[in-house]
Amino acid sequence: MIIIIFSITVLYLLLIGSFIYGFDKVNDFKLEESQPQTKFSVIIPFRNEAKNLQALIQSISHLNYPKSMFEILLINDDSTDDSVERIKQELTLNTSLDTAILINERLTKAPKKDAISKGILHAKYDWIVTTDADCQLPTYWLDCYDHFIKNTSSKVLAAPVTFKKATSFLERFQLLDMMSLQGATIGGFGIKKPFLCNGANFAYRKSFFNEVKGFEGNTNIASGDDIFLLEKAFKHDKNNIRYIKSNQITVTTTPQSSFKSLKSQRVRWAAKTSRYKNAFGKLTGFLVLVMNALLVCLPLLFFVEIVSLKTLVYTIAIKLMIDFLLLFKTARFLEQEQYLVSYFLSSILYPFFSVYVAFLSVFKGYKWKDRAYTK
Missing domain, CATH: 3.90.550.10 (Spore Coat Polysaccharide Biosynthesis Protein SpsA; Chain A)
Incomplete structure (x- = not known):
């Protein structure tokens, strides 16, 4: 289990790290x-x-x-x-x-x-x-x-x-x-x-x-x-x-x-990911979902003593830090740094929201602009 957690975390770290690198490669x-x-x-x-x-x-x-x-x-x-x-x-x-x-x-x-x-x-x-x-x-x-x-x-x-x-x-x-x-x-x-x-x-x-x-x-x-x-x-x-x-x-x-309209919007967005033909886009979506799912499961794995407290803390800390670096660059570019005060609480809640939306997008349709769409 430790090897799986380590592998997912490293791959996620490399992915977001590549975006941080790429962000600066695009000239202002x-x-x-x-x-x-x-x-x-x-x-x-x-x-x-x-x-x-x-x-x-x-x-x-x-x-x-x-x-x-x-x-x-x-x-x-x-x-x-x-x-x-x-x-x-x-x-x-x-x-x-x-x-x-x-x-x-x-x-x-x-x-x-x-x-x-x-x-x-x-x-x-x-x-x-x-x-x-x-x-x-x-x-x-x-x-x-x-x-x-x-x-x-x-x-x-x-x-x-x-x-x-x-x-x-x-x-x-x-x-x-x-x-x-x-x-x-x-x-x-x-x-x-x-x-x-x-x-x-x-x-x-x-x-x-x-x-x-x-x-x-x-x-x-x-x-x-x-x-x-x-x-x-x-x-x-x-x-x-x-x-x-x-x-x-x-x-x-x-x-x-x-929250209801937000959920519908995000389910609509998530519903199209299975149709992506871009391999890198598919890989990114899959890795982000797996990493969020890992963060949802880690507290339970710790509770049943499958993983240690150190593994739990380190994994969460690594994701929080690498995500924050990319978010900080974006916030500074958009001149919206003041909203980063909500980052910690949002980042704790986001994995649960992300997994919930992914689950709904697989098994349910969605409603948007007063129209119902099925899978």
């Missing part, structure tokens, strides 16, 4: 003043987002980028609230925006992928940028994309996402979890094994999307409009996939308001 991007050249089609699917759309459209109206060089395509995914009315109301105050509201056509089991595909079909420009309806965009969002595109040969670009604020412990718990995902994302790009990205801040050429046949091959699972496309891109042309490491391009979103 600094926006410089230049003449905008790239035209963008911004695609935003929405379903019952009335409460968030005002903030989103206001952030769009405050973008520094020339209004004549981007369009906004909002795809209504069968909303049952007054989302469309809210959008129209906001657009009357922002008439300079080139905006269209499209109606999603359900062709597959993945409504969000259908919505994005619909948007791309109607997009006027080659560069597609996706975000979510519950997000707010930074002022120099498109300027950063433009400057990066002009100075690289990129075809696919991933960029950071975080929560705008976190007041309750539940929100801080989610923020720290989001930070860990961002740290692993950046680290993966740094070691040239990208396996994570976030569709709330993701860009790619329309021609490239069509070249890899879009979402074909994974439309039988609702989520993964970002990660599965990244997998395809990496397999097709890994040299032109990059991460923009800049606070000026960071998109902010809001945490889930309840």
